[in-house]
Amino acid sequence: MFVIKCPHCFEAREEEEFSYGGEAFVARPESPETESEENWGDYLFMKRNPKGWHWEMWGHSTGCRKFFVLKRNTANHTIVGAWTLAEARKIYDAEEAIA
Amino acid sequence: MKKDYSIWKLLSQGLKHHEGWTPAWRSPEVKSSYDVVIIGAGGHGLATAYYLAKEHGIKNIAVLEKGYLGGGNTARNTTIVRSNYLWDEAAMLYEHSLKLWEGLTEDINYNVMFSQRGVFNLGHTLQDMRDIERRVNANNLNGIDAMALNAQEVKDRIPMINISKDTRFPIMGASFQPRAGVARHDAVAWGFARAASNYGVDIIENCEVTAMDIVNSQIKGLQTSKGYISTSKVGCVTAGHSSVMAKAAGIRMPLESHPLQAFVSESLKPILDTVVMSNAVHGYVSQSDKGELVIGAGIDHYTSYAQRGSPHVIEHTAAAIIELFPMFSRVRMNRQWGGIVDTTPDACPIISKTKVKGLYFNCGWGTGGFKATPGSGNVFAHTIAHDEPHPLNAAFTLDRFHTGHLIDEHGAAGVAH
Ligand SMILES: Cc1cc2nc3c(=O)[nH]c(=O)nc-3n(C[C@H](O)[C@H](O)[C@H](O)COP(=O)(O)OP(=O)(O)OC[C@H]3O[C@@H](n4cnc5c(N)ncnc54)[C@H](O)[C@@H]3O)c2cc1C
Ligand SMILES: [Zn+2]
Numbered sequence: 055m056f057v058i059k060c061p062h063c064f065e066a067r068e069e070e071e072f073s074y075g076g077e078a079f080v081a082r083p084e085s086p087e088t089e090s091e092e093n094w095g096d097y098l099f100m101k102r103n104p105k106g107w108h109w110e111m112w113g114h115s116t117g118c119r120k121f122f123v124l125k126r127n128t129a130n131h132t133i134v135g136a137w138t139l140a141e142a143r144k145i146y147d148a149e150e151a152i153a
Numbered sequence: 154m155k156k157d158y159s160i161w162k163l164l165s166q167g168l169k170h171h172e173g174w175t176p177a178w179r180s181p182e183v184k185s186s187y188d189v190v191i192i193g194a195g196g197h198g199l200a201t202a203y204y205l206a207k208e209h210g211i212k213n214i215a216v217l218e219k220g221y222l223g224g225g226n227t228a229r230n231t232t233i234v235r236s237n238y239l240w241d242e243a244a245m246l247y248e249h250s251l252k253l254w255e256g257l258t259e260d261i262n263y264n265v266m267f268s269q270r271g272v273f274n275l276g277h278t279l280q281d282m283r284d285i286e287r288r289v290n291a292n293n294l295n296g297i298d299a300m301a302l303n304a305q306e307v308k309d310r311i312p313m314i315n316i317s318k319d320t321r322f323p324i325m326g327a328s329f330q331p332r333a334g335v336a337r338h339d340a341v342a343w344g345f346a347r348a349a350s351n352y353g354v355d356i357i358e359n360c361e362v363t364a365m366d367i368v369n370s371q372i373k374g375l376q377t378s379k380g381y382i383s384t385s386k387v388g389c390v391t392a393g394h395s396s397v398m399a400k401a402a403g404i405r406m407p408l409e410s411h412p413l414q415a416f417v418s419e420s421l422k423p424i425l426d427t428v429v430m431s432n433a434v435h436g437y438v439s440q441s442d443k444g445e446l447v448i449g450a451g452i453d454h455y456t457s458y459a460q461r462g463s464p465h466v467i468e469h470t471a472a473a474i475i476e477l478f479p480m481f482s483r484v485r486m487n488r489q490w491g492g493i494v495d496t497t498p499d500a501c502p503i504i505s506k507t508k509v510k511g512l513y514f515n516c517g518w519g520t521g522g523f524k525a526t527p528g529s530g531n532v533f534a535h536t537i538a539h540d541e542p543h544p545l546n547a548a549f550t551l552d553r554f555h556t557g558h559l560i561d562e563h564g565a566a567g568v569a570h
Contacts, residue, residue, distance in 0.1 A: 055463040070465050074455040076409075095555035099407035099498050103396035105458040128410070129458045 058112065061136045062120045075111030077101055078123045079146055105129050109146055112136070157262070157347075177343055178222075178350035183357045186383045187215045189537060190375060191390060192362050192398060194218030196227040196338070197515060197522065198390035199345035199356075200530020201537070203261070206352035208531075209538035214354045215384075217377060219361035223342030226392050227523070229492035231415050231437065231449040233428055234524040235272045235333030237299050239288050242548040243501055243562050244295045249545050250528025251332060257527055263344030265336050266442065270427045272333035273307060275477070277322040277433040285328045292330075302327050311427065313480055320476050322434050335428060335439055341526055365401045365512070372402075372511040386511045388537050393458065393493025395516035404507050406516070407554045408495045411452040412462035413520050416471075416489035418481075420444030434473035446484060448474055452494065452520060462491040494519050499559040504533055504546040513537050514551065 059066040083089040083097055102108070108128050113121050123142035125134045137145065157177075166173055189205060191198045194216045205211045218224075234254055236247035253260075254267050276282045285301050292299035303326045304316040316324045346356055357379065364376035365387070374383035389398045399406040421444050430437035437449045450470035453462045467489060475482045497503065497517040502525070504515045515533045518525060528545075535543035542550070553559055 055465070069455075069463060091555045091557075095557075096405060099554040100405040101396070101407060101409050103406070103409050103456060104400070105394070105397050105410075108456065110455070126455075128456050131457065131459055 056131050056133065058124065058133065059136055060114045060117060060120075061122045061138050061141070062114065063118045065117070067114075067117060071114065071116045073113045073115040075113055075121065077103075078109040078111045079143065107134075109142070177347040178356055180358065181355050183215065183217075183360060183377075183379045183382065184355065185381070187355070188213040188384065189386045189388065190214070190382060190384045191216045191388045192375070193225070193390040193392065193394075194222045194342070194346070194356060194358065195225045195390065195392055196223070196341050196345065196526040197392075197518070197529045197533070198388070199223075199342055199349055200526050201388055201390060201515065201533045202354045202356075202530075203345050203349040203352070204531045204534035205538060206349060206354055209534060211538060212353045214349075215382070216349070216354060216356045217360045217362055217375070217382075218356070218358045219378075221358050222346055222356060223339060226492040226494065227338055227342045227526075229415065229490055230338055230523040231439070231447050232335040232338050232523055233272060233333070233430070233437065233439070233449075233521075234267070234336055235330050236297055236524070237272075237274070237288060237292050237328060237330045237333065238562055239291050240560050240562060241295060242560050244292065244297060246528060246532070246545050246549070247525060248295070248297050249531070250525045253527035253531060254336065254524075255332075257336075257341075257344075261344045261348040263340060263347060265340045265344055267334065267336040268442075269332050269334040270439075271329060271331045272428040272430065273302075273311070273327040273329050275307070275327045275429065275431040275433070276325050277431065278325070281433055282325050285326065289328050298330055298332050300329050300331075302329055311425070311429065313424070313478060314429070315477060315479055322476070324477070333428065335441075336523075337442075338523060341523075345526075345530070362398065362401075365398075365509075367402060367509055367512075370509055372509055384511075386513075386537055388513045388515060388533060390515045390533070392516065392518065392522070393495050395495050395514065399514065402507065402509055402512055404509065404512075404514075404551075406503070406514075406551070407498055408517055409456050410458055410493050410495055411454070412457050412459065412491040413452045413494045414450040414462040414467055414489065414491045415448060416450070416467060416486050417441070417445040417447050418484045419487050421446065421484065429477065431473065431477065434476060436470040436473035436477070438474055438478070445487065446481065452496070458493055460491050460493055496520070498554070500562040501560040502529070502549055503551050504529065504536060504542070504549045505551040506536065506540070506542070507551060 496519040532543040
């Protein structure tokens with residue numbers, strides 16, 4: 055059980071108010087028609103599923119009903135922050151650039 | 154058959170404060186090289202080692218376990234065993250396993266307390282009932298015992314179940330598999346461990362695999378907390394940690410790791426002589442030989458490796474169980490725990506070769522792999538020994554997520570166990 059602070063309503067609420075939307079920033083192949091089965095299968099099904107830091111989508115389903123992005127540690131449920139998609143993307147890209 | 158345990162041994166040990174028992178399996182020092190290394194001493198990993206030694210004549214095998222033997226999902230599950238799956242591929246695999254369960258105690262000479270007390274899968278909506286009929290018919294065509302029952306027939310067999318129309322989701326009927334049941338989970342791990350050890354398999358506890366040595370797409374060895382081990386064949390059977398192992402091998406997996414919880418009550422006199430599960434209201438219950446009600450919940454929806462889940466998930470399941478069995482409302486709960494299960498998009502396992510030669514994965518059993526323990530080990534041993542799948546696991550490749558040949562068992566497996 056953890057508490058999430060929604061970046062849209064700026065309220066810290068119990069996890070039960072939210073729904074989990076899976077790994078964030080999974081890019082849809084630009085031209086599905088010509089994409090290889092390998093890449094298409096990867097896009098549809100493959101997951102990072104890391105033990106550690108995870109960028110993930112959540113929806114505030116019984117609150118403002120908006121989506122946002124959370125960075126959470128899957129080994130101990132520590133949350134470093136929640137951002138709107140656009141804000142999160144910038145931080146994520148900056149981190150990926152270093153990694 | 155060699156007798157390791159008997160009433161006489163028990164009595165004589167009783168006079169000696171039970172200090173003279175010998176360990177059931179050897180705990181040797183790890184060697185620097187093996188023909189086959191199995192990662193993960195859960196039920197599936199130990200069964201794999203056992204069948205490799207017994208049926209394929211491979212003797213130089215190690216099973217590496219990062220914690221203690223059988224401390225993973227093997228020891229955390231609610232032990233339901235059944236084979237009433239919808240699609241041919243899955244039904245055949247689980248039925249193969251069920252047949253092995255039926256002779257397992259004799260085969261490994263260890264009482265796994267397999268009790269074929271039957272399993273009911275309840276239906277609460279018209280669509281549930283249509284799905285049940287379809288699944289029961291499919292089972293019968295595959296030679297698997299199954300029958301569809303109406304609500305009264307369920308009540309006749311389980312007198313204390315509440316079939317009144319006044320509940321939130323009234324029971325309309327059920328599928329019933331008489332040959333299904335439960336087994337003692339610890340005994341399965343210990344029994345396979347002893348039987349494998351007797352064939353010379355080295356079981357190494359407290360030995361975590363930390364990296365894989367792969368050269369030109371061929372596995373060469375493993376880096377472990379007890380040093381480097383060289384080998385040309387590795388079977389990875391690490392349940393909830395399979396994505397971590399896959400990452401070490403540079404392979405992508407369609408897995409998500411979720412907490413799955415269960416809880417047991419204080420011990421009661423015998424009141425429930427079968428297994429009752431419901432996908433719709435989301436709970437399942439049986440009674441252990443010790444008298445505890447063993448109740449399983451659903452997964453937490455987020456991914457996690459924390460081996461604990463959220464209380465609201467348990468609350469939801471407890472509510473469902475009380476609706477099915479109002480008389481349980483005052484039963485006190487004793488213990489609660491979680492395990493990390495590796496779920497796949499089609500609720501079916503992956504028992505497969507990989508793009509790394511000599512590296513095989515057996516994972517994705519998600520919320521329902523205990524029932525498959527002997528069958529899974531049996532076909533995985535074949536896959537490793539022959540570098541080719543057994544006909545029964547040929548459909549369960551990692552490749553199916555690229556070719557699109559998914560085996561959609563969500564109806565029979567998605568929630569139920
Ligand atoms: C609460 C709960 C209820 C369930 N109920 C049922 C049920 O009723 N019926 C059913 O059929 N199934 C059920 N399941 C699912 C079932 O438990 C699993 O599918 C099955 O046990 C997985 O296979 P295993 O036994 O080999 O896994 P595990 O026992 O988890 O074995 C994997 C082992 O790998 C080890 N490992 C991981 N990483 C490493 C590493 N790097 N190095 C060395 N070792 C490593 C782990 O420590 C672990 O011991 C349930 C699961 C849970 C959690
Ligand atoms: Zn909100």
